[in-house]
Amino acid sequence: MRTCASSCAFCLGSCYSDSSRAAFIPANPAARAAPFDDPEWIFELKYDGFRALTVIENGRAQLLSRNGHPFASFSALAESISDFLPNATAVIDGEICSLDRRGRPQFKNLLFRRGNPPCFFVFDLLTCDGMDLRTERLIDRKQGLRRLLARAPADCPLKYTEYIDGSGMALFQRVCDLDLEGIIAKHKSGPYVAERENSTWFKIRNRGYSQMQGREELFERERHKEPVPGWHSCDLACASLEAVN
Template identity: 40%
Template sequence: MAQQGLAFGVRLVHLGPRAAERLAVVIEHHVDVRLCSGGNRRRGTHYKSPGGLRHIPAARHPPVKDSTRPPLVPICADMSKASEPALPVMGTKVPTGADWMHEIKYDGYRLIVVRENDRVRLLTKNGHDWAKRFPLIVEAALKNRQKHFVIDGEAVVLTMTGLPDFDALHSRRHDDEVQFYAFDILAGDGDDYRSLPLKLRKPHLARLLARRPEGIFAAPYEQGEIGPELFRQACLHGLEGMVSKHADRAYRAGRCDHWIKVKNRQHPAFHRVRDIVSTQKK
């Protein structure tokens, strides 16, 4: 069974059948994003990585005529109730079934971006609004044609090599360069998408971010049996790990056994968590 291509809001043409080649596309995309923002953004100069990304435009998804699809319901005017995120459980191995979607784990801050007309909030897991901290994300949200949406993802700072740099993010010296990698959508166009399965939420997210304004991007993903090999390659490239999500499940706040996070044990994030736990036990 053919695997789905990496998705950045556009569907990428496969550069090869191996996970190493697919992950190389992810890294190249990160380099492209990094060079097109941050310090260069202030000078108004945009760069492209060598060769660029080969892609075809995202398909316009017609309404899904499926009797099993739950009906969309209008989301309430106060979208704050949609801000509690779904959280993965820790796992020791990446699932391999065809119904699993695999996303690279970014070493950053988890945020939910809420836009309501001309107001944008960047909500942390503790309910704090960091809109004043990360202006590039707010600017990108306001540029979007949709005036009401809620998206879930990770705020990151990327190095020139395209890898997330948590220390730079945590230092607060690069707040104006922080970007948002969105991996899910909770609401859009006034509709609540949380009852939809992930495989139907992903097209909604892709459409929302199809124009790819600087500051917010759709996180890449793969589906199916490639997961374990993609995780191995992610570890070799020094990435934090992977989160695998069941394609047929709805979005649910709190811990979800259909979201499985497997961490790279050699990554600094693994040791940060271990040190925190160790300190709490003393």
């Protein structure tokens, strides 16, 4: 593990400045057509929501989009994270989701601010207590993330993303059966890198996922400034367009 130097872009003492936000670039998984099995890989659900990094400094949390923009519409979620981790200093990668009564993500609920309050499914730990963890093995970072969340009570909106060890094909079949978005494959020993060409992560989409129907049309209307009833685009437009990936 390496301690962040004062000049490091991830120095948490200045994590809320405009210049440092540009350094918070989430890992970008490459696309893969088919699932696979491999004992050196883990497999997670691909949650359907807004990708975000939560930057926590001395218990104060801020949620940033994939392009470093603050998620003003999820300020209440950020405040909840702050309340549940009052002594934490960390940068955590995850996905903002709204779950239905069956525990399935409902993407449009985020756009239209309906349904259950949003939660944050977290799956990677970039820094913690002044330590830069990005060069550490994925499996070690996930263990660190689990330890960090052990400080939080069960009703915390931060939800640890569980994984399946080695068996991507069975998980993907289950995802398709349940009409979920897909899975993410990650090499156990991989570092945290932002560039897709160097990524040790793969996203494998469920091509029959029903919630993708009509989504591109919705975003196209927003690009052309056409009104979408009920969508608070003034707050979510930027983040929503970033979500098409």
